[in-house]
Amino acid sequence: MMKKTLLFASLMMAAQLNFAQDWKPAGSHILTPWGEKVTAQKPHPEYPRPQLTRTNNWQNLNGLWKYAVTPVGTKEIPRQWDGNILVPFAIESALSGVGKEVGKDKALWYNNTITLDKSVHKNKVLLHFGAVDWQCDVYVNNQLVGRHEGGFDPFSMDVTSFLKKGAKQEIAIRVWDPTDDGPQPRGKQVNKPNGIWYTPVTGIWQTVWLESVPQTYIVRTKQTPRLDDGVLAFQASVEGSQAGDEIKVRALDGGKVIKEQTGQPNTSFDLSVPNLEPWSPSNPKLYDLEIQLIRKGKVVDQAKSYFAMRKIAMQKDENGVQRLMLNNKFTFQYGPLDQGWWPDGLHTAPTDEALKFDVVKTKEMGFNMIRKHIKVEPARWYRYCDSIGMLVWQDMPSGDLGGNHWDMQPGKISGGNRDKVRSQESEGYYRKEWKTIMEVLHNYPSIVIWVPFNEAWGQFKTKEITEWTIANDPSRLVNSASGGNFMETGHILDIHNYPDAAMPDPNLFGAKQVLALGEFGGLGLPIDGHSWQQKDNWGYQSFKNKTELLERYKRLIHDLTRLIPMGLSAAVYTQTTDVEVETNGLMTYDRKVVKMPEAELNAAHQALYHAPTK
16 A cells, blocks of 8 residues: 555656646747746745745745636636646746737636645635736636736735635636736736837736635734834734734844734734834844734734834925935935846746845945836835835836826926826726735835826826825825826926936925936947847947946936935936846846946945035
């Protein structure tokens, strides 16, 4: 009997190995160093939710799934499958192993028969998705669990009542994504990539995982630092709470408990932080949290998290110009426009090491800020920004473009409509997803600015949306329209100017809003063998070699330094990496070549942080 069992186990392992060996990257585009090493064995195995961790009762479902592309009208789970797809990589990407586009007239189906780990017992089982683009129907054991719409926000479904007896469970997913044929937020994706617009991303593009939780459990926390008061405002949202339940929170510094506080579920209370150290790019100080849900003296649920104490605000300087203040001190914020795209994974970094690489490299280059450009990253990316010390300006992914006029310069008189008139459906998609994005990213201290609109891309009800964003999160500042149609709303006035450094007129605008240069530069240098395609690439201004590129970049920094005493508070250089046909990155798209030495960039940038303010 023992020999038969061992033989069966060996055959199963061999079958799984052959199944995995069927996978390989699709297409002929360049790969990153990490993409070259990706295998079908446990891609992105890391715990995906750093702000609320329960690491003993979860199961990663990434790996090879079956897929099929069907006519959009197909509503029943297919019985035949086209092949295998590597989750969590979108079907259009090389690392999916498929490399197919889908479009609005087709639906993408996934299927996987999983074996529940012993760690995931059947108390209450949640199925989590980091992100699925765009409309997603989830089936468990041939039963429809629910639908989610939104390509950038994580979501969860309680699948407990849909599970069968035994360990084997079948999961099927139907995805429909119209890309730019629909009104939903989609960022830089278009059906016909060109210029600054990139390949579509359809389907699962972040980690899929299961979690077992008790009947009453902590769903999320909301952690808001109030630096001047020396407290962290804390709230735990609890599912199934009862009268008398308590939330106990411990703050730890270096493993030592520094404060303990008890409050009620679903109610905000303050946790004082003794001898606090403010978080900043030069000192990214993080504190740990231990959270317990207690009922009648017994721990019902518990999780871990972390927080930081920092403050972002605006304040007038001696010249009466509004300045960006970090922890009550003016800090010039300078960083690259970070698209977050990959030649092999598109929206998805090939590995967690790759995800971290861009943040680390940005820090080494001497930047203290990143503008995350009309994309939302996996939670672990923000955790790296928190721990490494990078300020983040977070854009809302745009969608439903066209139909309104774009005035690039503030103060210009427009004869056209500057606010787009969106349909009720389109506005609903925007509001729902933006609210969820702000909610799920609230706890990351690195995020200091929300950016609802970029340029005039789908910009609508600007004043209303800006004030709604401010009301949703008064702990941060709001840049209502980066380089967009400028209206008297929000905390920041942000122009785009290529390639040279420029700023809004402080005499006209400085008394009411912080002045920023939201995009500039765009200096291009294609590197042979490291481009998405060999010809028809472009940058805003192209150069022949690295020496010419560095000299021109240093002149930009010199010009930028002269604007800071006049009232400039922040600037964003385009961009972190090349992306598809754009060759204006600090690094090539495959991240194999840094076009200007990190040490020289870092040295040049120090002048920005030490520039006088008058």
